[in-house]
Amino acid sequence: QVQLKETGPGLVQPTQTLSITCTVSGFSLTSYYMQWVRQTPGKGLEWMGFIRSGGSTEYNSEFKSRLSISRDTSKNQVFLKMNSLKTEDTGVYYCARGAIAAISTPFDYWGQGVMVTVSS
Amino acid sequence: IQMTQSPSLLSASVGDRVTLSCKAGQNINNYLAWYQQKLGEAPKLLIYNANSLQTGIPSRFSGSGSGTDYTLTISSLQPEDVATYFCQQYNSWTTFGSGTKLEIK
Numbered sequence: 001q002v003q004l005k006e007t008g009p010g011l012v013q014p015t016q017t018l019s020i021t022c023t024v025s026g027f028s029l030t031s032y033y034m035q036w037v038r039q040t041p042g043k044g045l046e047w048m049g050f051i052r053s054g055g056s057t058e059y060n061s062e063f064k065s066r067l068s069i070s071r072d073t074s075k076n077q078v079f080l081k082m083n084s085l086k087t088e089d090t091g092v093y094y095c096a097r098g099a100i101a102a103i104s105t106p107f108d109y110w111g112q113g114v115m116v117t118v119s120s
Numbered sequence: 121i122q123m124t125q126s127p128s129l130l131s132a133s134v135g136d137r138v139t140l141s142c143k144a145g146q147n148i149n150n151y152l153a154w155y156q157q158k159l160g161e162a163p164k165l166l167i168y169n170a171n172s173l174q175t176g177i178p179s180r181f182s183g184s185g186s187g188t189d190y191t192l193t194i195s196s197l198q199p200e201d202v203a204t205y206f207c208q209q210y211n212s213w214t215t216f217g218s219g220t221k222l223e224i225k
Contacts, residue, residue, distance in 0.1 A: 035214075045163070045206060045216035060213070094162055104210045106153035108174070110162035 002026035004095050004111035011117050012085050020114055022078040022095030029053070029071055033098035034078045035107055036069060040091030051078060053101045085118045092116070121145050121209050125217035133225045138194040140220045142207035147187050151211035154183055154192045157219075158203045166205075167192065199224060 008020035022034065036048040049059035051069045059067050068081045078095055092115050096107035122145040132138050142152065150170040155163035165174045167183035170190055180195045194201055202224055207217040 044218050045208075047214040047216070058213075096162075099165075099168065103213070104151050106165055106168040106208065106210060107163075108165050108168075110164070113162050 002097070002109045004097065004109055006093060006095055006111045006114040008093070008114045008116065010115060011119060013120050014085055014087060014118055016085055017081060017083040018085055018089070018093075018116060018118075020080045020093055020095075020116075022080070022111055024076050024078070024095075024097070027097070029073050029076060029078065031101060033101055033103075033105065034069075034071070035096045035098055036078075036080050037094045037096055037107070037110075038089075038091050039094070039113070040088065042088055048080070050098065058103070087118050090116060090118045121148060121212050121215050123207055123209055123215050123217035125205075125207055125220050127220060128218070129221045129223070131223050131225045132197050134197055134199060136197045138197050138201075138222065140192040140205050140222070142185075142190045142192070142217050144188045144190070144209055144211075148209040148211035150186060151209055152183070152185065152190045153208045153210065154181075155206045155208065156201075156203045157206060163206060197222075197224070 003025045033050045035050045051057050057069050066083045071078045092113040094113045096110040098105040099108040124143045126141045152170045154167040157163045171183045182193045204219045204221045206219045
């Protein structure tokens, strides 16, 4: 069955870099777009970006300058890296699967999410 | 594209027919999904393409609408439907609404 699971640090200091890994099973990363979404107290659910089945990426302009999404298909893993963290980046970070391999798609499977607190 | 949900809080009784609204800032061509998020859990896809029921979702959930105005209806509210419901447009990139919290009266 399809499963996604995020792993990452619970606490990150301001100005530092956040790194989260999404490990998937039950499907191939080369067949679906993988999305990153976060949920913060200040802005609710925000789409951050995705990596296409072919490996290219697109980012929300809100994060473009400090966000990077990559993957390792041999390990069934997708990675999020975001630098210059601020306290308002505190929230839950989710990876999700686009239901179809297209830009315009709902998200049919989500990971459990990882809570990230940005604090010194 | 801004997505506006109303109401922000809805209280209803078990068995009630419940209607949640989502309004887009521009025509989104039915590229609209509804999600249910229970406390401490990830969002769960209920409806996609405005009116298509995701596999495994109870038939008491239905979606309708077109253009800029969309509705999620629960035909007979059950205790397990207590959750926050979000709409998502995917016509132009993706944006989510701020949610409607549904509670039992």
